[in-house]
Amino acid sequence: MEKFVIHGGAPLSGTVIPAGNKNGALPILAAAVLTEDEVIVRNVPRIKDTGSMLAILEGMGVRVQWLNDHDVSLRADGLDDGCVQVDREHAERIRASFLLAGPLLARFGRAVMPPPGGDVIGRRRLDPHLDAFKALGATYVPGRDIDLRADGGLRAGDVFMDEPSVMATENALLAAARTPGTTVIGNAACEPHVQDLARMLVKMGADISGIGSNVMTVTGRADLHGCDHTIGPDHIEIGSFMALAGVTGGEMRIKDTYPDDLRMIRLAFERLGLHSDLDGDDVVVPGGQDLVVARDLGEHKIKVQDGPWPAFPADLTSIVLALATQCEGSVLIHEWMFENRMIFTDKLVLMGADIVLCDPHRAIVTGRSQLRGERVESPDIRAGMAMLIAALCADGTSEIGNIRQIDRGYERIDERLRELGARIERVATEPQPAIHA
């Protein structure tokens, strides 16, 4: 077990190269199962979640070979079509393990999936995934595992999501791309990572129109081929670094972003008083900003509310909340999608933040709090980053425990923060004795 020990107060300044998108890497790695050819995936973030996904793929019989630090070659030519086993321990660690259901069903007509893990931030439905598979002709056999069957193979169909679920859209895309015929996916999610996966599937031979919209038409084929694909930069990580620059007053340049993916993030941050500029594809956050929250017309309080793309991303609500603690004025943060993500705010309150949790979805943050160092535990990836943001601008020393949560989504975060001037150490902790009833 490890923890971070942080001495707050140093401005974070310098240049950051964003990692590849965590939530893009996971479905893109899963897509390698769709073909027996070699698939090369570049710009893979070296985080715990991609490590788990690669371990599951290797356990299934996929040959995995790193070409260098971030580029990996995958070849799924040795899979035993009679019984592809999905490693339970790794599958239960990450939500995205369920993204193997689509490729396995499409290729072998059977997928037996252990229940997936991931952040415990509210109820996480699998129903839209199952609805999509059923629309493509699969049946679901109830049991401990999620047992999906398509004897004789999937057939192209009309999929309409009951909500624009990110991973269900990705599963539908993965399955439809290898299913001959034309499938329409309606009320689809269109986050940057969904678009990135769709572009990769096009390289593999599928025909997909409507990428970036909420209706995609996929003409699939059984003989998808290999490809060489580079994962796009992680807009959630970029937003996290922008907030870190804002609260510590440093000047930061974030290189080679996709500016179109940052429009809503930059807009929301701007309303909290955090200005950023574009210099080509780089985002530049000027140093020493006086962060003052805007008011809506009529002097009403502003709100930041998440939603399906292109709305403000759910995974940045914890981060924007930490940023708001340092801005003059108050703001309503409405985390509309997950029921439990806001529960961690008590940790920021412990550090001195002025936050009223109105209900599980809404928090009013009144800013300019002088935070103080505390010992806190990270319940999930983004709450962990919010605590890092708070600790790095707090007075005194903080300790953040359960940092494997942060390592699930942020690559070498302590090293990269140190390069920007942060005083942060990764420290091994004594294993806790088991508690017996």
Ligand SMILES: CC(=O)N[C@H]1[C@@H](OP(=O)(O)OP(=O)(O)OC[C@H]2O[C@@H](n3ccc(=O)[nH]c3=O)[C@H](O)[C@@H]2O)O[C@H](CO)[C@@H](O)[C@@H]1O
């Ligand atoms: C591995 C991966 O890619 N994980 C991401 C993926 O999870 P994931 O694909 O699991 O999330 P979903 O898009 O399915 O749903 C997120 C939550 O929002 C709710 N919901 C969604 C849409 C809607 O119109 N109404 C509604 O209430 C869902 O019921 C669920 O509680 O997308 C989430 C939403 O961007 C992100 O937080 C996760 O980081």
Ligand SMILES: C=C(OP(=O)(O)O)C(=O)O
């Ligand atoms: C919620 C997240 O991840 P996951 O869906 O993998 O739990 C996240 O990336 O913030």
